[in-house]
Amino acid sequence: MYEIMIVDDDIQMLDMVELVLRREGFTVKRASSGFDALEQTSDQTPDLFVIDAMMPEMDGITLCRKLRAHPQTSNTPIIFLTGNTSSNNVVDALNSGGDDFIRKPFVPRELIARVRAHIRRSALYGEENVPILRIVPTQFRAFMESRELTLTRVEFDLLKYMCSAPHKLHSTEDLLAGVWQYPKGVGDAALVRNHIHNLRRKIEDDPERPAVIQSRHGRGYVVKARVLVDDEA
Amino acid sequence: MYEIMIVDDDIQMLDMVELVLRREGFTVKRASSGFDALEQTSDQTPDLFVIDAMMPEMDGITLCRKLRAHPQTSNTPIIFLTGNTSSNNVVDALNSGGDDFIRKPFVPRELIARVRAHIRRSALYGEENVPILRIVPTQFRAFMESRELTLTRVEFDLLKYMCSAPHKLHSTEDLLAGVWQYPKGVGDAALVRNHIHNLRRKIEDDPERPAVIQSRHGRGYVVKARVLVDDEA
DNA sequence: GCACTGCCGTGAATAATTCATGAAATGCAC
């Protein structure tokens, strides 16, 4: 089921929106500030955000910009809740990368309709459309969306290792141990970095904004793809 | 203008794809089943196929195999439309000779982009610029684009062995075992290298930049060609 | 906010493999 994150400093508003969405079968996550939201999304991202435009410390627009800057959430629909009718706010909201806005006060039906509409659009335009990575271990061959990659031996081993557990975190240490067979504590992190770098150049459409091989600062790397392992005799 | 054939049992999907492609200036032919498609292509072949992977009676993969078996359509690009769940389907699609796949639901932009890409590749590489290598095992003769090669016995065996699985990797060890019958671990890699070298001099247009027999550093050699094995009684 | 610390991305330099190539040596049929 789709998961929606609500970001608002007003507890009452959080309660209200959560109730409305839950009744429609959505899973709801709450965040009471922009920082809270960013922290929660560092691990797992929701399918849609509902964000209060006006909040102390970090306002909704700033939060939106930050979410858009992260590859993980760069395409996730964002719906703003705006208070006053000051059109400046609305313009900023959309310019910062927001997809829609709802003026307060609003009726539940409107909220539901907009949420559904954006979830549907998002499902259509990808978001669900995880890229497909095909690996043929017996032949040292790999394909990205049917385009064959020419990888070196180490590159292939590294990719294969990470693809044995896609969507999971692989620390530099794990990789040095699993791919290079170095004992724990031995091996240079720059080695991994460089091969990740080379892999990205071959795999990613836009190597500057990696979509498939993503970094988790201080923790390691994650493969975001549907992986098909092909044994093909 | 380029002509594209859409094969799908779903009329709505046919309409949709046709509309999208027509707007881009392509000529469109429709087929509502694999049999229909085969019948229509017996006279005239399109420049590209868009085929639904899942259809009743004859599914897309079967159709693809049949198209590939016919010389007229053996090189025509084939793009599959696949449901987004079954990963087996995608593997089958590519293994059966498909060139690409698009997961449903898809956005028109994506369809157009892929169609264009394959049309361009196909047009660029001429009727598919993969060179044609013909082998007549019973007579120890081989032809490169209708030019007969004068090969020695070892050269012929080596070429034949690699051509039994074109586009696949053959490690030096495999070759020593398969062609020379050396047990594993015996035999000199330089032996293979030299015969590869001699083969290239006879096969390649530009032996300095091998197009047919390519090296994969650290892993072996690959034959990049469409291989026709001719038993010619 | 603001500076600090450590991690990441990147290009360049260096080391380690593997490959290509020509020449020489060996084997084989006549």
Added chain:
DNA sequence: GTGCATTTCATGAATTATTCACGGCAGTGC
């Protein structure tokens, strides 16, 4: 022995793997 095919040897070139260096950014603590 002669001529040809095959194999071995030696060396320079090419590719790949690893290390080093540095700038920038993220996360953290104040």
